[in-house]
Amino acid sequence: MEILVVEDEASIADFLVRGLESEGYRVRSAADGIAGERIALGDDVNLVILDRMLPGRDGMEVLAAIRRTKPMLPVIMLTAKDSVADRVAGLDQGATDYVTKPFSFDELVARVRAHLRQPSSEVAIALKAGGITLDLLARRAQRDGQIVRLSEREAELLAHLMRHPGQVCTHREILSAVWGYEHDPGTNVVQVYIGYLRRRLALPGSPAPIETVRSVGYRLAKRP
Secondary structure (H helix, E strand, O other): OEEEEEOOOHHHHHHHHHHHHHOOOEEEEEOOHHHHHHHHHHOOOOEEEEEOOOOOOOHHHHHHHHHHHOOOOOEEEEEOOOOHHHHHHHHHHOOOEEEEOOOOHHHHHHHHHHHHHOOHHHOOOEEEEOOEEEEOOOOEEEEOOEEEEOOHHHHHHHHHHHOOOOOOEEHHHHHHHHHOOOOOOOOOHHHHHHHHHHHHHOEOOEOOOEEEEOOOEEEEOOOO
């Protein structure tokens, strides 16, 4: 797997390159948006880590160019901006994930693994299941005409459930697929995010079609 790091701060770029190479990835780097866009569009890379603020060409412009040409290429935005508006703008533009500085390298690597885990043939721009439509690029869900904006993690969790409609997804499976954790029996993060999704997708008189399978995991009902 080859990763492209587009980052103008030399210390951060060097840290990322050395760290990712130690994890077994081939890594290329670019220090400005123009070079980063050229490599992302012209070469065979599997994932891009893209800084938001870049010389030459802004990271959002680079992201837009990548989405026009390679809509399936995972792009993790890396930025010091952490406001909700900035996150929403990045996700609406088509970012696959969003990490703010300062960041944990272990968390970043876990997200890289999660986004590289699925072969491109299994990736779709939109999913439909359980009476829900999910736009993977914009991170927006729609249920009975109601538009629901999701965080990147909520969208990933919903996408995993939607790829397995009617099937029970275990806690361990969800942790691995969505968070990149192999196993952590002490965390309740799956339960917490299931709660978030249920509240966001609930309609008057119609709860979200996410069922709890006691002591096992969760299942998206095939029909609402």
